Amino acid sequence: MSELPLKDPAPADDAAEAEPRPGHIRKPIGWSMIVIAALVAVSATLVWRRDGIDGVLEILTHDLSLFGGILPRVLAGCLLGAFITEILPHEKVSRSLGPNSGLKGLLIGTAFGAILPGGPFTAYPVASALLTVGADFGATIAMVVSWTLIGYGRAVAWELPIMGTDFTLWRIVISLPLPVLAGAFGRFVYVRMYPKVAP
């Protein structure tokens, strides 16, 4: 209703709000990272016992060059996420992708995931930014699942040439309803797992 008069102070508000960004700044070391580090240490030891130090170094150099190649894209993904957090009007996002956005929110999330360019280095920072600016778990799940299942990037680059046209097309057709269903199921479970106090 009062969207127009609000529009002017809104960016300043957003900028001020962006300072703490609750829920977004995460501890660099959490349990997930500790588990991963332990898994890596065990696997590296197994590789060392099996292939000796050469095997360990070979994987290390290969992965280091991969890491170097990925870094610029990670930076681009982080910048995309940050721009989206700053630019998108929070109240609009929470209206169209929030907990009460209904089927339409799930469809928007699905469409967004399907057309999002780039790889995981864009999809996850952008999804994380959407969560920050007011999308709920359901719409974000629809977006992430849609990106992995019907996003054109991976299908065109890898699946078509390797799996063949027939398989790929049918696989995508079968996948079409899944993002919306996953988002709806996510919402259904979320509301029951974290029942919030009536607003």
Add this chain to the structure above:
Amino acid sequence: MSALIIDIILWASVASLGFIAFRRGRPVLTASLREGSMDFINIVPRIALGVIGSGYIAAVIPQEIITGRLGPNSGWLGVLTAVIAGAATPGGPVVGFSLGAVALKAGGGAPQVIAYVIAWALFAFQRVLLWEIPFMPARFVWFRAAVSVPFPFLAAAIAMAIGKP
């Protein structure tokens, strides 16, 4: 080649969003740049661990186990095997789809291979560890993975029902 196109699209998106931010005023642009760089600095160690570490995890998983029993007569047990195999497949899209193609050529049933590819897309542990957990709140990642569990099975059921591909 396709990597170059991806990079162009990616940085073009960054540039156009940056331009929109700039039009909103310099503080908006500088705030976003600062936030983005801070996120980047926070995420680099996790990505490093993921990229450099997952090579070792991939090296100790034997691939024969993955495409073992996905024949057309394997039924729902085959689908279940396919789902676990999809989640356990190491490596990127080349490995995931190649193993799917191998399974198909080796006589794997279409619903089982569909379940394999979809489970790989949804749960491949390397992508979850390497990308999803570093970038997203851990609570979201586990929740997302948990509610996605029924869907490879649903996809296999649809494939069985329509008799395609």
